[in-house]
Amino acid sequence: MDIEANRRSEKYSRGELMGRFLWACCTPLFRWSPRLCWGWRRFLLRLFGAKVGARVHIHPSAWIFLPWNLEIGDWSSVGFDALLYNLGPMRIGERVTISQRAHLCGGTHRFREPSMPLVRAAITVGDEVWICADAFVGPGVMVGARAVVGAGAVVMRSVHEGKIVTGNPARETGER
Numbered sequence: 001m002d003i004e005a006n007r008r009s010e011k012y013s014r015g016e017l018m019g020r021f022l023w024a025c026c027t028p029l030f031r032w033s034p035r036l037c038w039g040w041r042r043f044l045l046r047l048f049g050a051k052v053g054a055r056v057h058i059h060p061s062a063w064i065f066l067p068w069n070l071e072i073g074d075w076s077s078v079g080f081d082a083l084l085y086n087l088g089p090m091r092i093g094e095r096v097t098i099s100q101r102a103h104l105c106g107g108t109h110r111f112r113e114p115s116m117p118l119v120r121a122a123i124t125v126g127d128e129v130w131i132c133a134d135a136f137v138g139p140g141v142m143v144g145a146r147a148v149v150g151a152g153a154v155v156m157r158s159v160h161e162g163k164i165v166t167g168n169p170a171r172e173t174g175e176r
């Protein structure tokens with residue numbers, strides 16, 4: 001493994017590095033806001049380039065890594081301690097519920113290459129999806145409309161519309 005080459009590689013542009021710095025400085029304004037200040041958190045995210053729909057509720061303890069890579073539709077919600085690690089574009093549809101401690105992970109590494117370069121993958125979550133507590137959705141995954149990702153499920157492959165997946169690894173267990 002060539003750790004030195006990994007550390008030398010450019011993972012973010014100068015603009016992204018500046019954006020990350022500014023977002024880190026403003027994150028306390030997001031995280032320390034009272035729970036019911038949904039509009040304030042929507043405003044902060046939009047200020048940093050996120051496309052946030054109407055009536056979106058994002059808990060103050062949720063982590064959003066790169067706001068400018070986030071698009072979230074009307075009436076959706078992100079629960080406490082949820083992690084949206086959106087290195088690549090992350091599109092979350094309308095009326096989606098992302099429950100507490102769910103982790104949507106849009107980044108990985110090409111581990112077969114000695115320098116393990118960073119991969120910044122997209123994640124797409126369709127309308128009316130429920131991602132239950134402690135679920136993990138991996139890089140490049142698409143979750144179809146009306147699907148349910150069960151509590152603690154580990155999803156590394158796309159989920160078809162209207163399907164229920166549970167377990168580790170996630171397997172289809174029913175229809176909604």
